Amino acid sequence: MKEKDVPQDKGIYGRWHGINYAVDEEGNYVLTPSSGWEPANWANRQAWDLLDQELAEVLEEVRKGRRSPLAYHMARSLMDVKMLSRYTGLACWRVKRHCKPLVFKRLNRTLLERYAKIFKMTADQLMEVP
Amino acid sequence: MSNPSGTAFIHRQSAHCESGSTSNLFSNHGVNISEALAFGIGAGLFFGYFPFIKVHGLPLITFRNAPGRIIKNTARRLKVRFQCSKFKDPEKAMDSLDAILGKGIPVGLQAGIYWLPYFPDALRFHFNAHTLIAYGRKGNDYLISDPVFDEPVVCSRDDLMKARFSEGALAPKGKMYYLSGIPGEIDLPRAVREGIKETCRMMVKTPFPLIGVRGIRLFAKKVRGWPVKYGRRKAVLHLGHAIRMQEEIGTGGGGFRLMYAAFLQEAAGIMDNKGLLDISRRMTDAGDKWREFALFGARICKERSTDGDNFDRLADILHDCGNREQTLFKDLQEVLR
Numbered sequence: 001m002k003e004k005d006v007p008q009d010k011g012i013y014g015r016w017h018g019i020n021y022a023v024d025e026e027g028n029y030v031l032t033p034s035s036g037w038e039p040a041n042w043a044n045r046q047a048w049d050l051l052d053q054e055l056a057e058v059l060e061e062v063r064k065g066r067r068s069p070l071a072y073h074m075a076r077s078l079m080d081v082k083m084l085s086r087y088t089g090l091a092c093w094r095v096k097r098h099c100k101p102l103v104f105k106r107l108n109r110t111l112l113e114r115y116a117k118i119f120k121m122t123a124d125q126l127m128e129v130p
Numbered sequence: 131m132s133n134p135s136g137t138a139f140i141h142r143q144s145a146h147c148e149s150g151s152t153s154n155l156f157s158n159h160g161v162n163i164s165e166a167l168a169f170g171i172g173a174g175l176f177f178g179y180f181p182f183i184k185v186h187g188l189p190l191i192t193f194r195n196a197p198g199r200i201i202k203n204t205a206r207r208l209k210v211r212f213q214c215s216k217f218k219d220p221e222k223a224m225d226s227l228d229a230i231l232g233k234g235i236p237v238g239l240q241a242g243i244y245w246l247p248y249f250p251d252a253l254r255f256h257f258n259a260h261t262l263i264a265y266g267r268k269g270n271d272y273l274i275s276d277p278v279f280d281e282p283v284v285c286s287r288d289d290l291m292k293a294r295f296s297e298g299a300l301a302p303k304g305k306m307y308y309l310s311g312i313p314g315e316i317d318l319p320r321a322v323r324e325g326i327k328e329t330c331r332m333m334v335k336t337p338f339p340l341i342g343v344r345g346i347r348l349f350a351k352k353v354r355g356w357p358v359k360y361g362r363r364k365a366v367l368h369l370g371h372a373i374r375m376q377e378e379i380g381t382g383g384g385g386f387r388l389m390y391a392a393f394l395q396e397a398a399g400i401m402d403n404k405g406l407l408d409i410s411r412r413m414t415d416a417g418d419k420w421r422e423f424a425l426f427g428a429r430i431c432k433e434r435s436t437d438g439d440n441f442d443r444l445a446d447i448l449h450d451c452g453n454r455e456q457t458l459f460k461d462l463q464e465v466l467r
Contacts, residue, residue: 014250016280018145020382022388031145038428039425040373040424043373043424043428044378046367046370047371078244086298
């Protein structure tokens, strides 16, 4: 890649830059800042679109009363049952069970706060979905 | 805040987190090595296609060796002593970090990107093998030199603690390391030679079909089959995933191939070996070929014009990459002899 061909397509880096290795006129390598490259931006958007779509599906289920708000907050934080179980120190089967609306409704305050802390919110916010 | 050489900590932005951290860590101890040099000595260049390891449900495709190997290899080959520790208790891990920082020694940390608040939202996935350097502390904030950012940043104690104890694949478990002894003389040419030799071995001498050039060929074969095996929608997902692994963060372009070409160029000077310059140019061409794969791949997905032919063409590009690297690394072994 030539120095002058280093792409500057704004996208995933926000206000920051990435570094591309490119050659100058004499063929020497130089580190060149880049504000992004469209193929990489596209691939990143695709990954987020998929996650957004999955989140919307979970939200729909929560609203229909098939799953608990915990399932929504878990998906919003890009976590799965296994990861959340590691963070809380609870067994997988318990986390899975807490994703059921009826079980979740009866959870005690201590457990709710344990989950809320991971998501950086209060126990009351944990009960709500948008 | 100063470094062990007695000057202010020098932050140099780099393309990739681990090779950049290695370069910054060594340079602040008075062993001035560029990112490309650290990457080459650390034998960072690699290819691996591991369908049985899933990342968000998609196969792991990697263009670099295992996390932590670059710093380890570089320290070993330069005969620099380095201390590395892991922790169970987050508070203890932070205290230990404070103790080292108190002596004015910068510390390398493994961290989960998701918990680092200074990262742009678009990149905040649960990726646990990020590397950064803490070089000081002001009250509740740590001064962080994150090599993939333009400038040093700050991170609160709480956030840094969370990041150091993120969970999931490759969990850091508070891993930290620092340099504890620099030898009087650094034998750079020898380290470079050893680094190159290891990379050549991984790329062309391995009997394992999923890695090196054989891995690239296998990957090409799989890409050819995606539209039939998965249907259009999932084939596009797989392709996007491959492009992300290759270009998204910190590869310097072309899945590290261009950075490696820069390394070979520098190595030619260090070893006084003109033959390496020619190999470096060919490595640049191989890197550009990988970029072509990403460019063409993204285009056919966006234009929705894909049919089997397009994936065939993608596979051909990959085969070309594999062939180029095959001859390139064989010649590289010859040049070193």
